[in-house]
Amino acid sequence: MALVGCLSFGQPWARADDETFGGPPAPPSAPAPSEFQRWIDRTVPALPFPAAPSPPTADLPPELAAVWRGVLPLPTGDPAFDAWPAGLDRLAPGDLVEWRDVTATTAPLAVVPIRRALLLKFRTTAASGVPSFGTATLVIPAAAWTGPGGRPVLTNALPINALGARCTPSYALAHGIHDKFNTGDLFPPTTWWGLSRGYAVLVPDHEGPWMSYAEPAVAGHVVLDAIRAVRAVSPAEFADSRFAVTGYSGGAIASYATAMLLGDYAPELSGVLAGAAAGGLVTDYRALAHKFNGNIASGILLAVSLAMAREHPELLATMNHLAQWVAASPVKDTCGDTNGPLGVIGIPIEIATNTADPLDSPAADRVLRQADLRDRTAGAPLLIYHGAHDFWLPIEGPRELYRQQCARGVPAVFRPEPGEHLLGALAGFPEVVDWLDARLRGVSAPTECPAAPQQPPASPPR
Template sequence: MRGFLAIVVAVLVGSVLSVEQPAGADPGPNVAPSPVFPVNSPPSPLQSWIDHNIKAPQLTSTPADHQAALWRAMLSSPTGDRMFDAWPPNLAALKPGQIIESRDVTATTAQHMTVPIRRAVLLKFRSTSSTGTPSFGTATLITPAAAWNGPGSRPVEVNAMPINALGMHCTPGYQLSHNLFDRTNTDLVWFMPALYASLNQGHAVLLPDHEGPLMAYGEPNVAGHMMLDSIRAVRNALPEFDNSRYAVAGYSGGAIAAYATAMLQREYAPELSRVLTGVASGGLVTDYRDIAHRFNGWIASGIMLSVTTAIAREHPEMLQYMNNLAQWVVTSPTRDLCGDADGPLGAVGIPMDAAANISNSLDSPAAENLYRQLDLTNRTSGVPLYIYHGSWDPWIPIEDVQRMYGEQCSRGVPAVFRTVPGEHLSSYATSYPGLDDWLNARLRGEPAPNECPRR
């Protein structure tokens, strides 16, 4: 038991941390009181041993305020740029998608491009949290130098890049608005060629920071709101894109955001029906319960622990089930990890119960409540869908996304499903030709194909 704990501490913490933890970026509203699920299982012997031998970080002098202090201390560190750090005081008075601030970022964005661009604008706008409270978002719109030779106004391809990160400096918005080597998120580099291709075709490209201001990696409700409000923001700020066609694409972590855009559009942004022409998602997670059990204690456990930390920022009721070791970890420098670092944390296969104070944490009533909040499969997409998945993906089961595809077909949604060669990473590259053709057709205004089985 002691040896196992030593490995966990060495992998997750990495160094001795000071008792006083610095606060994150201005988090806006206070934490609401947490619901309690009294029928959760008591701690296991290992969990009791952890909490007996590791004391909780002292974040406040008042024990009653510990959970609120823990929440604030686990947020991403401030970037030093108020565009990302500052919560406007009048958010409740604004409408979703209403512009708060904008900044020309052409000079810094051009450093990241291999194709010429005409302009890049960073937008800050009002949005909505997972629980419906006022929030804000940021997104970058890049207009290419290449002309648009298709019908109508220049279209906008909304690219939900897989941010997969806990730190606010890892977002496309921060990366493109700062110099090339300013805390680079190397995860984004893999996905940049598709962006260059879109710009070369004359598409404007919109890059939402879809994890939101709390960096809630993997939270679909936040992601969907951020994506839809970024489209609203472009149309509010830049009249030349008011009548443009918009199509959304996202892979892996970005697929969650793209999928949520489709599932939440009818209820959250019904007015976008006339401009949003389709959504493409690849390598998509639809069943959080299934993924949690598959990733638990496996090589993907580092990603799972990172996602759990991120989702707890939007769902602070989870914090009451976090043991003392986990509290040290989430308030350590790990709270600023980019996606190129969270994967290696799973090298020793860390189980979720090593971070919890209740046994069977993934099957607890608290977990079941969270799965329900993250589940969007009971919604009907407001737009045509293009779903694709790697034939040998060992991370995300193809059966889950096939089930979702069938459900959307049964509800009358025009949809296409493609199985492409490769595992989770390589299938992104092998999917490109078919995906690009489908997106281009949507942005030209062509009717969406429907390959759903006839009923």
């Protein structure tokens, strides 16, 4: 699996007033390769990538552009997911590019009777700050909404955790069950639950057009722009709707980033987004990288590194020849259930880079610090939950995030759940949907922050 020398878990997302806006930053300097890394490049020939144009979001040297094209996921065959729209720079974030009715293929997967399902394609913003596009599916139940105001919308950020473009939930909703279908799209049954309550459900493809798994700026921007697109596609039904977002593990990156980026990126949605639930959340990429490197979880680290390099292609220059061959292989189209087993033999990141000590280089330090969202204030109330015995993602990170957000005045609830990472998702599900239900119905968010007024400790969050 391809890796980038500075562990590209995320380049800083650029604001409009950032001096890097409009193009990628200069490639970071890298320490010289070790003798072992030199031996790999002497032994394995470079992959002869065919000439290719630069990405729409960057101006790369021809050789690097060729590598970037070579490690992208294969096209799906559906232009809604594959075709880069013209004129994105003339659109505002969230503006619709096109939409398509996908009711026929979505209905069998929805279980609950639905009135309509729409595949939305809209303008969003890449991590570098330049225009990009996103996709999402809006599912509207058949039952009429009888509550006050517009029909609420549950935004379900699924744990896509994939490198292949056909692994996205919207592709499945538009094409039905297929060979790369992700069973995590259906269980836990968050979408079914939302539809059964009369809520519309918005399912965003939060990895973006290049499947940039775990890139927080891409994920947060896509979700926020999907909300904007829903409000635009049917203003009579959704202009006054409340939205809430939820996600677990890879989906938690998206729900968390949505709340943390809202104030700067989509301030008009303050008050529209009634709450964000995030479970099994990664808060410290630096610590996680060291924990995953070279052990049985290394497949996740390798997959994330390739995915992040797609969004930040200047970092592909630190791939060695071996990484190029693997990154251009069918590995680049794997889905979430395959990434974990890829690293079962414990592959260290150094094997795929031409940079010595890639996790502790100055470039890695700069990128990881700039990708860290913990210094921001959430723009919506939070429910943070985590497996109390999660041995891969320690609970201390989410617990500290809760304390930090409390100190900033954010209404927040923290729940340790019994079990490790997978069991934590199941154990937390009943309380999470109860909390979401209350937010979507307009009940004020509770807080259990020590310095804030709160409900009695024995009361569950509503």
